Amino acid sequence: MTFQSKLLATTAAAMLATSGVAFAESHAMTGPNGEALAETQEFTYRVLDEHSSLDPGIVEDVTGSEVVRDLFEGLYNDSKSGETLEPGVALSHEVSEDGQTYTFTLRQDAMWSNGDPVTAGDFVYAWRRAASPELASPYAWYMSLLSLENVDEVIAGDAPLEDLGVTAIDDHTLEVRLKEPLPYFPQMLTHATTFPVPQSVIEEHGDQWTLPENIVSNGAYVLEEHVPQERSVRVKNDMYWDAENTIIEEVTALVINDENQALTRFLAGELDRTEVPAGQYPRLKEEHPEEAISFPRLCNYYYTFNLRDDGPEAFKDQRVRKALALAVDRNVIVENVLAGGQSPAYTFTPAATANFEVPDVEMAAMTQQERNAMARDLMAEAGYGEDNPLSFEMVYNTSDAHRSVAVAMSQMWDQTLGVDATLANMEWQTFLEARNTGDFELARGAWCGDYNEASTFLDLLQTSSGYNDAKYSDAEVDQLLADAKTAEDPNANYTQVEQIIAEDMPVIPIYHYAGVYMMEDNLIPSWPVENVQQNWYSKDLYFVADD
Amino acid sequence: MFSFIVRRLAVAIPTTLILVVISFVLMYAAPGGPFNSERPVPEQVMANLEAKYGLDQPMWRQMVTYVWGVVTQFDFGPSFQYTDRSVNDVIAQGFPVTLTYGMWSAVVAMVVGVSLGVAAAVRQNSVLDYLAVGITIGAQALPNFVMAPILVLIFTLWLGWLPGGGWNGGQWEYVIMPVIALSTSYMASIARITRSSMLEVLNSNFIRTAQAKGLPMRRVIFRHALKPALLPVLSYLGPAMVGMITGSVVIDIIFSTGGIGQFFVNSAFNRDYAVIMGITLLVGVLTISFNLIVDVLYAWIDPKIRY
Numbered sequence: 001m002t003f004q005s006k007l008l009a010t011t012a013a014a015m016l017a018t019s020g021v022a023f024a025e026s027h028a029m030t031g032p033n034g035e036a037l038a039e040t041q042e043f044t045y046r047v048l049d050e051h052s053s054l055d056p057g058i059v060e061d062v063t064g065s066e067v068v069r070d071l072f073e074g075l076y077n078d079s080k081s082g083e084t085l086e087p088g089v090a091l092s093h094e095v096s097e098d099g100q101t102y103t104f105t106l107r108q109d110a111m112w113s114n115g116d117p118v119t120a121g122d123f124v125y126a127w128r129r130a131a132s133p134e135l136a137s138p139y140a141w142y143m144s145l146l147s148l149e150n151v152d153e154v155i156a157g158d159a160p161l162e163d164l165g166v167t168a169i170d171d172h173t174l175e176v177r178l179k180e181p182l183p184y185f186p187q188m189l190t191h192a193t194t195f196p197v198p199q200s201v202i203e204e205h206g207d208q209w210t211l212p213e214n215i216v217s218n219g220a221y222v223l224e225e226h227v228p229q230e231r232s233v234r235v236k237n238d239m240y241w242d243a244e245n246t247i248i249e250e251v252t253a254l255v256i257n258d259e260n261q262a263l264t265r266f267l268a269g270e271l272d273r274t275e276v277p278a279g280q281y282p283r284l285k286e287e288h289p290e291e292a293i294s295f296p297r298l299c300n301y302y303y304t305f306n307l308r309d310d311g312p313e314a315f316k317d318q319r320v321r322k323a324l325a326l327a328v329d330r331n332v333i334v335e336n337v338l339a340g341g342q343s344p345a346y347t348f349t350p351a352a353t354a355n356f357e358v359p360d361v362e363m364a365a366m367t368q369q370e371r372n373a374m375a376r377d378l379m380a381e382a383g384y385g386e387d388n389p390l391s392f393e394m395v396y397n398t399s400d401a402h403r404s405v406a407v408a409m410s411q412m413w414d415q416t417l418g419v420d421a422t423l424a425n426m427e428w429q430t431f432l433e434a435r436n437t438g439d440f441e442l443a444r445g446a447w448c449g450d451y452n453e454a455s456t457f458l459d460l461l462q463t464s465s466g467y468n469d470a471k472y473s474d475a476e477v478d479q480l481l482a483d484a485k486t487a488e489d490p491n492a493n494y495t496q497v498e499q500i501i502a503e504d505m506p507v508i509p510i511y512h513y514a515g516v517y518m519m520e521d522n523l524i525p526s527w528p529v530e531n532v533q534q535n536w537y538s539k540d541l542y543f544v545a546d547d
Numbered sequence: 548m549f550s551f552i553v554r555r556l557a558v559a560i561p562t563t564l565i566l567v568v569i570s571f572v573l574m575y576a577a578p579g580g581p582f583n584s585e586r587p588v589p590e591q592v593m594a595n596l597e598a599k600y601g602l603d604q605p606m607w608r609q610m611v612t613y614v615w616g617v618v619t620q621f622d623f624g625p626s627f628q629y630t631d632r633s634v635n636d637v638i639a640q641g642f643p644v645t646l647t648y649g650m651w652s653a654v655v656a657m658v659v660g661v662s663l664g665v666a667a668a669v670r671q672n673s674v675l676d677y678l679a680v681g682i683t684i685g686a687q688a689l690p691n692f693v694m695a696p697i698l699v700l701i702f703t704l705w706l707g708w709l710p711g712g713g714w715n716g717g718q719w720e721y722v723i724m725p726v727i728a729l730s731t732s733y734m735a736s737i738a739r740i741t742r743s744s745m746l747e748v749l750n751s752n753f754i755r756t757a758q759a760k761g762l763p764m765r766r767v768i769f770r771h772a773l774k775p776a777l778l779p780v781l782s783y784l785g786p787a788m789v790g791m792i793t794g795s796v797v798i799d800i801i802f803s804t805g806g807i808g809q810f811f812v813n814s815a816f817n818r819d820y821a822v823i824m825g826i827t828l829l830v831g832v833l834t835i836s837f838n839l840i841v842d843v844l845y846a847w848i849d850p851k852i853r854y
Contacts (some may be wrong), residue, residue, distance in 0.1 A: 049813070050629070050813065052628060052629065052630075053629065053630050053631065054631070055630060055631070058630055060584065133591075133595040134595075136592060136595035136596040136598075136599045137592070138582055138584065138588050138592065138596065140588075140589070140592045140595075141586070141588065141589050141592065144589065152591075155589070155591055155592060155595075156591040157591070157595070207625075207630055207631050208631050209631070210630075210631045211631055227640065227714070227805055228629060228632065228637065228640055228641075228805065228810075229641065229799075229803075229805040229806075229809045229810060229813070230713060230714050230803060230804070230805030231713065231805075254712075254713060254803065255803055255805070256712060256803045257800045257803065257809065258800055258801055260696065261696065261699060261711065261712060261801055261802075261803070264696070264699050264700060264703065264704050264711055265699075265703065265711040265712060267704055268703045268704045268707065268711055270703075270710065270711055270712075427816070428579075428816060429577070429578060429579025429580075429583060429816070429817075429818055430577070430578045430579060432579060432583055432584070432585065433578040433579050433583065434578070436583075436587055466586075466587050466589070467586060467587065
């Protein structure tokens with residue numbers, strides 16, 4: 001039996017827009033739902049930092065991925081909600097019975113911006129390149145996460161590139177072989193690392209192939225201009241297969257390091273989108289109710305204990321960890337400190353994760369008074385109190401928002417438990433090194449999902465995970481997570497893991513992120529606010545006309 | 548004079564080398580590395596990356612390779628962070644931006660500062676003097692990271708006259724606010740130095756002689772007093788010019804100009820070793836050059852100085 005996963009060739013909405021509606025010079029007069037459109041369709045947004053690269057195989061930051069998603073198109077795209085997939089270069093795929101072989105059917109009309117057709121061979125080249133020791137991509141680990149056949153051997157240089165589990169059957173059929181079944185494999189294909197790249201252009205220009213004068217891409221936009229640390233401009237690609245339904249003509253990303261400056265420039269009308277600095281959302285929402293928006297993001301914010309053998313003795317006691325977790329009044333943090341629509345976290349996995357049912361954990365159902373009482377009891381049991389006060393250091397990377405949260409937490413611990421927590425901030429790279437090498441007592445952590453499934457978070461708590469900064473190790477958690485990979489319904493396993501975590505408390509979940517933006521009100525209707533990963537595509541955006 | 552310049556240049560070479568060594572050591576002493584990120588890169592990939600950029604070599608060899616590349620090919624190496632650009636590209640892109648607003652700032656600071664200082668000295672203890680002194684004290688007390696956002700608030704948000712940032716190839720409306728924000732405190736220092744040295748000169752014998760000969764005041768000031776009064780300004784100007792031209796980090800960050808200062812800060816945060824080195828060298832060489840130019844100008848202005 002083969003499982004056939006059919007995706008609609010074009011969305012119903014797109015068909016509506018094309019059928020019998022008059023076109024302006026280059027874009028449709030109405031949006032996909034028949035909305036009247038603004039005359040100018042140019043989108044300008046702020047980015048915090050210069051992107052690291054525009055090479056899909058190398059790009060590792062959010063800023064760069066946003067541009068790459070516009071310039072290139074992978075097998076699938078995220079839908080507006082982020083919960084389903086839409087066809088990209090692939091129209092559909094079949095999965096073999098053992099769940100380890102995927103066969104993708106590619107569209108015939110996909111083109112590179114130089115007019116060459118996009119073929120299965122382009123994907124084979126791109127995936128081999130992304131895993132190759134020669135490219136040494138900092139995101140080669142994503143290829144490893146895809147569980148492709150022989151991927152780790154290829155990355156290590158122990159096997160030739162040809163051994164990688166990806167083959168072009170013909171120009172429009174791509175076969176992918178996995179070393180183990182991965183139920184969410186297709187969802188992982190919206191990530192930049194899996195996008196095709198033009199072999200001939202790369203061979204001609206080497207590292208410089210991504211410069212505006214050299215780059216050839218297959219997405220809805222092409223790179224027009226790039227001034228590092230200042231701006232990058234992309235314009236509509238007429239060779240794109242769905243160009244006639246692409247409404248935004250030009251997209252400009254302006255690098256503005258200072259978020260308050262960015263906000264001023266937004267208010268002056270220079271930008272269509274910028275981030276809201278921590279704590280300013282309530283004021284902005286009141287002054288600009290139609291432009292200030294907040295929605296859940298697929299990220300968590302936590303503090304991790306150091307559970308290594310040479311870590312603090314006190315944290316080896318589960319009662320101490322739990323007491324500290326209980327005594328943090330998360331509502332105060334999200335409502336008074338951050339005030340941007342974040343939600344209090346009692347589980348590690350955000351509620352916004354697709355198909356994830358938030359498990360019942362004891363702490364979530366209690367009132368803060370009950371939590372504080374329980375925390376005091378636990379601390380007393382563990383032998384800490386007025387005559388033997390607990391003290392430790394909590395570290396975070398330098399940032400106003402992190403400091404505010406840490407100050408609030410240390411105050412709560414001091415008032416409720418008489419605990420003396422000293423705050424220490426570190427510059428980012430120094431902080432990373434301290435956290436990786438275990439040179440800390442309690443450290444801030446945060447994680448954004450690489451794909452929209454609970455394992456992207458919970459895998460962090462596996463003994464073998466490279467990101468398990470606590471060095472937490474529980475055989476049952478490891479087993480449950482390993483089983484979840486092949487389980488029909490992994491949610492039961494996830495629930496159990498969350499419940500074990502809530503009891504063991506190797507990390508203290510504090511809150512789940514919200515995307516908090518100031519956005520041009522005419523743009524908001526097309527913005528994918530429900531897409532918790534915020535994988536947005538300029539081709540799906542448009543400015544509606546003023547009423 | 549010629550042998551003086553040659554001697555100074557000869558000293559500049561070991562100075563620059565010492566700068567390279569110290570920067571290298573400090574850079575590698577800082578925790579982290581160019582390829583560390585929140586998600587630790589697998590060991591094998593890290594090894595591949597380090598091999599690609601020669602970071603697996605001992606530090607002394609990296610240093611030798613680096614200096615060799617710079618000396619023989621003027622190659623400052625690749626940026627570790629921006630894979631499609633070399634350090635030469637980064638400097639070629641950022642430095643002209645910084646140079647443009649830096650030069651304009653120097654001109655504005657000089658012209659306004661000297662005029663204010665002279666006016667205040669000539670009309671000492673008048674309303675004009677108090678006003679000039681008041682302005683300079685205010686301008687010096689107001690740091691540019693406070694002043695720059697205020698400028699944006701006034702000229703961009705409230706008046707809507709100027710764009711709030713960016714560079715756009717250096718069009719004049721993008722240059723105005725960076726120049727004001729950068730030049731103000733230098734202008735204030737120059738005005739203050741000019742005023743006090745002008746006062747001193749105006750009280751000296753040769754000025755009194757000139758006045759006694761019946762020369763008009765304007766001629767006394769511009770012909771006789773200004774040149775010697777500018778000497779202290781000149782020695783201040785050397786380092787100030789370097790400061791303005793190599794870019795105020797604050798200006799680049801607040802106005803998003805894409806100048807060298809922004810690259811400098813970001814490369815330090817990202818441990819982009821080659822970019823850090825390239826910009827450090829640039830700043831070092833500029834500092835040495837400007838000090839040399841100032842010394843030469845000194846000799847020209849003050850005939851008493853002999854090298």
